[in-house]
Amino acid sequence: MSLETFASSDSFTLGVELELQIVNSHDYDLTSGAADLLRLIEKRKLMADVKPEITSSMIELSTGICTNHAMVIEQLREVRDALVDCAGQLDLRLAGGGTHAFQDWSRRRIFDTPRFRQVSELYGYLSKQFTVFGQHVHIGCPNADEALWLLHAMSRFVPHVIALSASSPYIQGYDTGFQSARLNSVFAFPLSGRAPFLLTWDDFKVFFDKMHHTGVVTSMKDFYWDIRPKPEFGTIEVRVMDTPLTVEKAAAIASYLQCVARWLMTERPFQPQEDDYLVYTYNRFQACRFGLDGEVVDPISAEHRPLRELIRETIHRVGAHAVELGAEEGLHYLLDMLRDPLGSDAAWLRDIQREQQFLPEVVRQQCVRFEGG
Template identity: 70%
Template structure:
């Protein structure tokens, strides 16, 4: 009797350690009332004439577009590539009389008006998840970190997991949903949590054990590939990376590059200094820490997985900056940490900026208009 087996996982590709790749999902809005508009196909057509270091691809609904860097060595390369692609996208958007902006959610769009982009994969997702697929018109930044091998990738994944609340709080830019201030700094992640295969990866630190887990999951028919996992951090074997997925899309490319530089510094610190050994018990406060960061941003409570000590998240972020200083020097990421430090000491994250604009203007379309100006680089 032959036992059928599920799809096999790709071989973990060769990858240079600590290389970076960044993906940014962007909002496409009209210039009439700054609502989302389905212009991704036209944008992709115009972008076809540009030769870019990365690429631009569709996302699940037609009011979104994703830009990706190539493989980068450091923060400055990420910033350079993001700038080149951003400028091309802004030029093409101007030809279509539409705007582009960052932010983890659109402030007042109606999810029911969204259109699924016409690809087999997106239609399959829409068929499986129903209305959730249109509610997935949310916008995130994904950061890939190159790993020398699969076992090292899993160790790094679990090490970085304790810094998920730090990354959420720093990147948070989604306080508004369907015209309402949610009270959250990152409401976007509430939409991600609705998917059944979201949250944290299982605690295994050997690739052979991960393959056993993956085979069990595929045997059930629940998953077909790694794309079916919406984990906060997941392995990306075809790239030889791990992919950090919790960040809201920032309002500027400078912020996006700085966050990528911070993650690279954390990865180098974890790999070289090995400040702690990952354990399953590290995940005991994981969901609490994640919620605190989403709800309260930089002022959320962080529970140290090792000691149980409660600290204010912004204080723990500042402590991490101090621990990373030598690694930032080695990676050429001093400007990245400096950028984030200034935000930490100043007005705070992008969610605070968005609330400040709304408090002043009292009009959400004006908030989105100013988001577009920030993304294009023509507003402080």
């Protein structure tokens, strides 16, 4: 199987995917409700799409192709409201968040599709431990070479969106000390991490053919990179975010990535290089561990900067692009978040647990928040 031809997309168009938790409404543990939810939701006519994920306690929604923040938020709210209504008919509830606070991974069931069965057979228990919940954002690119350039330029901003979305402090009933513990589960997979530093599609095809020859990969789906090209869509896909607790925050983070992408592509403030990755894993860890209070290193100047300050500075730097893209509302949302001590979802979850001392109540309040309450 050869690598697909890279489709052309309108620059800076957006697609947003959110993986959601399916919980029961009595003890708020995860439950196997995906098949029943899909049966109900397929009767609805929606702008967005809904499909299964690897375990039956998860479901994924995805918008259509959007050009601005208003379109993203409209589609996310419509599909959220439809899913919440269907879940209610089944005595289920839905929540955002990168991990479920107290579920036991060994009780999860793999959703029955050939692809998911194959993944389960290959990765064993890791497949069930992969019951974690992320946001993915697709950004349209006019051609393959531009997509690879943007992929590597965007790598410097991976810590930004990890920190903005961080919502997974609890795993298996324990406070991990991380703001985003979800990514530790992703990192266990052998084809995770960063893409190879290749800036032309011809070079990337050579790399893919070599990997395919080894038998390790059969398609781009086998790569769990933080950012990967999606040739069939003509996009790059940023995959590092936890699912936020609200669709409003998800839309705002997508707008941030859209504005950064337009700034990078039109102004070319720097040229991506292999040395950008010298500090990549360290910066990624800082964002996962400390969230907005993390400190990252500039790969060229070696300057250490607080993430909260860097994100605020970037929002102001891309302001003119936000106007052109209709993204001002999303960026204002993030500026308000940066000023709020509980603006981080991880901080909000810990505050609820500090007050209630009962993780099922934390999950219940996550459900209320996701539902728009």
